[in-house]
Amino acid sequence: MTTTLYTSDHEWLAIDGDVATVGITDYAQQQLGDVVFVELPKVGRSLKKAEAAAVVESVKAASDVYAPISGEVLETNAELAAEPALVNSDAQGKAWFFKLRIADKSELGGLMDEAAYKAHTA
Amino acid sequence: MLARDDQDSLKRTPLHGLHVSLGGKMVPFAGYDMPVQYPAGVLKEHLHTRASAGLFDVSHMGQIALRPKSGKVEDAARALERLVPQDILAIAPGRQRYAQFTNEDGGILDDLMVANFGDHLFLVVNAACKDADEAHLRANLSEDCIVDSLADRALIALQGPKAEAALAKLCAATPAMKFMDSGPHEVAGLACFVSRSGYTGEDGFEISVPAADAERLAKTLLENPDVLPIGLGARDSLRLEAGLCLYGHDIDTATTPVEAALEWSVQKSRRSGGARAGGFPGAEKILAHFDRGASRRRVGLRAEGRAPVREGARLFADEAGGEPIGQVTSGGFGPSLSAPVAMGYVPTPLAALGTKLFAEVRGQHLPLTVAAMPFVKNTYKR
Incomplete structure (x- = not known):
């Protein structure tokens, strides 16, 4: 059973046990426009909450994706690196960025559920 | 984000209402509230322009008529040559040429297009520089010319392989125009100035139209299914692929035309040994760059x-x-x-x-x- 949480920086996290799958929201991809390049963190890297973890670039500009919580990078999405446009077509599905082993579950307390995120972007 | 006060102080082109109705994402650019993209997005807008035809609102740019007090266009050309390193006298009636205003250090104050309209010169300058350019022209050329700011005109670019056919429906004379031809034409019955040029690397046109008629002309062009509205985002990616300079970024007051690899735009007549060598601001440095390299x-x-x-x-x-x-x-x-x-x-x-x-x-x-x-x-x- 997974739970999806959101950050005010427009990232989503699907929580499954002690693993979080992280991506950017559909709202974020709409704001960015056509994504042409994604840079993902190295597997094994230990990320601190709020640290720049990945980069997503549209034709116009580059934007950082911040680690929504602390944790070790377990896996990155090779399909996304090869096909960055997946962010536009399936931001909250196939276009996941990386999976983290959650370092501190208490950090999840500061995140939003779907209803709160919807209110945040309304 | 901009505060509301800042947004309210932004200027609007005559096509502002059309941009909003087309779903344009509006951003501040050179003091104007301009569409960076439409719902199609930068990528599709870019590719559509290369494959079909794109319509761009470039009304924020400055349009200036340089009218010789003598009534002879060559007097305006000779006067303008005091401010640019280009051969303006050699621009034939109905033709235009790319030029730069230079400063005493040989840097570039702005880049512009200069057309010979027979009895006066027609200039198109960058939006961010237009007030300074007009002041520069008035300060230096008022003895010989009237500097007439054509603020009541909009400017629409139609670019791409289907631009010719799209414009031909509204102005039968345009298919016969060649690259850098420029002059008055009636387009859809409106008193326009049309040049066969642009900022995308594609064949296409720039159409100067009275502000009051701009929306009607844009809507008429957009009725053609081959023509889509294109925002500033794709305008930038198109000009970058075309290798064209963006003023304030690729060229500025600290770059000479030679450093900027724009030697092709400075005719031999204005270089060392030419009939009218020098005689423009920064000539010493710019000619030294030509002669000895930068x-x-x-x-x-x-x-x-x-x-x-x-x-x-x-x-x-x-x-x-x-x-x-x-x-x-x-x-x-x-x-x-x-x-x-x-x-x-x-x-x-x-x-x-x-x-x-x-x-x-x-x-x-x-x-x-x-x-x-x-x-x-x-x-x-x-």
């Missing part, structure tokens, strides 16, 4: 990877780093090439095609190659 040069850059290399990225000769040798002045993703493209300044010995360089992007040194521009072959109708 120490740096604007070049095209292609990356090996997929990561865009953007404006401000420092350039290095060695992968290990060391002292930066130059900087990227424009860069991004080229949708038609599906690859990153950039331009920047490097020391002249490193400006040869094929030279390997490195750009610093997020702490890494990414390999680049000095490459010929335009990156995408232009399709001008010469």
